[in-house]
Amino acid sequence: DIQMTQSPSSLSASVGDRVTITCRASQDIRNDLGWYQQKPGSAPKRLIYAASTLQSEAPSRFSGSGTGTEFTLTISSLQPEDFATYYCLQHSNPPWTFGQGTKIELK
Amino acid sequence: QVQLVESGGGVVHPGGSLRLSCAASGFIFSDYALHWVRQAPGKGLEWVAVISYNENIQHYVESVKGRVIISRDNSKNTFYLHMNSLRPEDTAVYYCARGPFLTGIDYWGQGTLVAVSS
Numbered sequence: 272d273i274q275m276t277q278s279p280s281s282l283s284a285s286v287g288d289r290v291t292i293t294c295r296a297s298q299d300i301r302n303d304l305g306w307y308q309q310k311p312g313s314a315p316k317r318l319i320y321a322a323s324t325l326q327s328e329a330p331s332r333f334s335g336s337g338t339g340t341e342f343t344l345t346i347s348s349l350q351p352e353d354f355a356t357y358y359c360l361q362h363s364n365p366p367w368t369f370g371q372g373t374k375i376e377l378k
Numbered sequence: 379q380v381q382l383v384e385s386g387g388g389v390v391h392p393g394g395s396l397r398l399s400c401a402a403s404g405f406i407f408s409d410y411a412l413h414w415v416r417q418a419p420g421k422g423l424e425w426v427a428v429i430s431y432n433e434n435i436q437h438y439v440e441s442v443k444g445r446v447i448i449s450r451d452n453s454k455n456t457f458y459l460h461m462n463s464l465r466p467e468d469t470a471v472y473y474c475a476r477g478p479f480l481t482g483i484d485y486w487g488q489g490t491l492v493a494v495s496s
Contacts, residue, residue, distance in 0.1 A: 272440070303482070305482040305483065307423075307483075309423075313488075314473055314486040314487065314488050314489055315423065315473075316486070317482075317483065320481055320484070358422065360425070360482060362481075362482040365437035366437060366439045366440070367413075367428070367482075369422060369423045369424065369425060371422050372422040
């Protein structure tokens with residue numbers, strides 16, 4: 272199975288900060304990776320697919336990069352509604368696997 | 379718009395069985411692979427199973443193999459997760475989701491809670 276190592280597990284940040292989250296895959300997954308945002312009590316929402324393509328409804332302050340085994344999600348200027356937990360998901364080979372999640376909290 | 383609505387969750391004793399359903403609308407159901415993902419209380423997301431658009435392919439996470447079957451009925455725009463020999467560690471919110479193999483999961487239902495407890 273492909274392991275996804277996501278870091279950090281949590282971070283404290285302020286409105287306006289630039290934030291970067293990383294996912295590392297245990298083997299090459301090409302660009303078969305998505306990023307998701309989840310708020311408490313709600314289902315996840317996809318922000319990025321194919322590692323770097325912005326989902327149509329997602330704000331442009333979110334961006335993704337990477338290929339192969341290392342991927343990043345960047346929020347260029349954190350907004351109040353961005354305080355949430357973020358997950359990566361690889362869909363290169365079954366079983367599909369999520370990263371452990373990154374919780375962004377208000378500093 | 380794409381909608382996925384789960385049902386069938388509840389409280390079940392260890393060793394018991396449950397069938398979750400997911401009713402879909404707003405897209406051509408028979409064109410898409412479909413998934414179940416779960417989230418234990420206070421924990422992260424865990425992908426559980428997928429079924430291809432034509433039912434020919436199913437995959438499962440190791441922890442549920444032999445106990446769980448994913449199925450679909452394209453005539454009813456509904457898919458299912460049949461769970462047997464349930465364990466306390468299966469307690470979670472179960473989400474149904476749409477997700478082509480090539481592009482990943484794009485839409486999610488709101489989830490249904492399964493609690494396995496004596």
